Amino acid sequence: MDSIWFKLLGVVVSFIVAFTVGMTYMGLSRKITARVQNRKGPPFYQNFIDAMKLGSKTSAIHHGVMQHFGPAFLMVSSVMSLMIIPVLNNGMWFSNLNFHGDLIFLLYIMVFGPLGMALGAGQTGNPNSAIGVTRGLSQMVGFEIPWVMALVALMIQYHTTSIVDLMNIQVESGTWLIFSSPFAFIAAVLAMLGMFRYSPFDIVGAPTELASGPMSENGGKYLFTMMSSASVFAFAKLTLYVDLFLGGASNLIELLIKTFVIYMIPVLYGVVSPRYRTEQSIRYFWGWPTFFGLLAILYAVFF
């Protein structure tokens, strides 16, 4: 059971699960947004149809080498984050390729995709892409601070930098980290609002304002790659939150319920909010989320 082939098989299967679940969640969020706006909305499988259509586009444009690499970087980053996040906590299925210190590695690899995309968007020469990249990186400076603070608080409190260790602590003690370190959870969830880029933090890909920002020159198969990478990354992030704060999940049904509950926080906050400006967004993240992050670190050091 410990052979590397078994683990690799788990990685492939968890990629397929992540793709399917992520796409379905995004379709459901479109449906929920429509219902909030008193519309009927597209069917929940609309994103699969869109992906099929984008994949079957017959022409593509060429702006340079980096433009082709941009979406590939995004995909690589998503898959790598997924590979080191254990999907289930029973220690047998889908434990994936995690190792000691993977929480620190994860902090780096989650930024890698957007940076690669920034290079790719720069090559297209579209001014909207350049503005979108600037906004995205500024916003990242905003939400990375409470996010890192929340994770550092967990590392200090439990003396470990391994996701599996944190999951085992929750299984052994019987309390989820959402109860034993609540301030870290609050900071992490507020940072997640920026990570998912739904309103009011959709300043990067604002369709009417920036013509969808970094992806404005990418159509067809490039857009398909970005869409699937976003789905996989969304699933990876939601699973990470469930692993860290909600005690992991012992089977897929439990995982789906917990991730869906977490996913509803940015979606439902988004459908009732208009869009922030860039400086408002950064000010938001350096306000209460950072305060809760500091509180979490103080809590971890002194209690």
Next chain:
Amino acid sequence: MINDKNSQKIVDFIQNWARKHSIWVLAYGTGCGAIEIPPTMTSRYDAERLGVRGAATPRQADVLLITGYLTTKTLKRVIRVYEQMQDPKYVIGFGSCTINGGMYYDSYNTIKVLDKYLPVDVYINGCMPRPEAVLSGFAKLQELIAQGKANGAQKYKDNLDWYRENQKKIIPNWVMPEYNW
């Protein structure tokens, strides 16, 4: 096996089904028809339930919606936008002005017949066409896509010289970049 006629038919059927149910529209607000797009998209008529959705840029769009009259100045931009779109692409002429000039039939500054400059797949007539008419136009386009008959882009490529000649008659200072479409 791959080049087999029957397997190609199955692939075409699946691709056309996907294209039919996912139509991303670039609503180029050329004339007064653009005002009919918001009610079509919002909660009263909700075009998104049919898979019709706004696209932000020409690169991502499938359908170019010419809403109303085209001035000679706008025509140049519209041609550029159309040529930036990725295959397969479709054009919907919206309103009487795109068919025969409509109420601008004797204007010195607008084009009268859109089909001479861009290959139109579906016309929606009326001045203005109501959202019901717009939705029926999309339904007609879906029908054509499913049958594989919405091949305006191919027509444009085959008869490029004829289209270019017509376009250059209207646009005297033709300063356009070469595309790699």
